[in-house]
Amino acid sequence: MPTGVAIRDVREQLFGAAERILLRDGPSALTSRAVTEEAGCAKGVLHRHFADFDDFLAALVRDRIARLDGQAAELAEAAGTGSVIGNLAEALTALFQSVAVAVVALITFRDELRARLRQSGPTTGVPLLVEATAVLAGYLEAERTLGRIAADADLATLAPTLIGAGHLLFADRTAAPPDAEAVRRMVAAVLAGVLVEP
The missing domain is CATH 1.10.10.60 (Homeodomain-like)
Structure with missing residues (x-):
């Protein structure tokens, strides 16, 4: 140029x-x-x-984390509508079909990047996945308030379990992504016993 x-x-x-x-x-x-x-x-x-390449990468990850706000708002609006399983399956698919899986691999691949991200964000866990977990926990809390999730459901365990299982479904960059039914089955299995039937 x-x-x-x-x-x-x-x-x-x-x-x-x-x-x-x-x-x-x-x-x-x-x-x-x-x-x-x-x-x-x-x-x-x-x-x-950017100060250096890791500064660039940290800015890239922070920008992608900021984009979760839009997804969080959409998921929050879905509370009380449709099915809980369907809403979560769509949210997980949107999250992991984006560049998120590759960004998570990048964060785990580069120690310096992880250290920089922890200076300005959560000090434990994998950045991006920590924020995505909070989005799901907020949605599950809203559904619990509406009576569609059991009052005694352990949301602090359910949200990261959904993120971890979702990440595993989408993690293979060389294979085709899972179909919608596979994601729904995984969500249904994680939420078994806490969904309240209408």
Whole structure:
């Protein structure tokens, strides 16, 4: 790219390039050179906007965590409508069919990135999955308040169990993602005994 040519929304351009590399080649292929080449810009562009590559990766993960807010709002609005199993299956599919599985692999692959994320967020657990767990716990709490989940249900165990089982269903980047029925079966199995029949 010639010098002096402005790049519109360079952060999003770099984030998009990083996501494409993650999805296509996995976390080991993610380097600053690979990102800038994929984005079609000079390597210096990344370093003008971020202190170093791990700063860039931390910003990418934080941006993807912030996107959970939209999903949280949609799931909260679904409380009391449709089926609890269907709502959770759709939410888990939306979460894990996105770049989230690749981002989780990246976080576990890079110790320095995990350390940086823990400076500004949860100090335990895997960033992104911790926030996604909180989204599901909030939804389950709303459904419990509406009487569709048993009053004595252990939401602190159910939410991370759903996230962990969902992650395992979607984790294989080389295989086709699970079908909707497989996700529904998993959610139904996790929630067995706590769903209140209408």
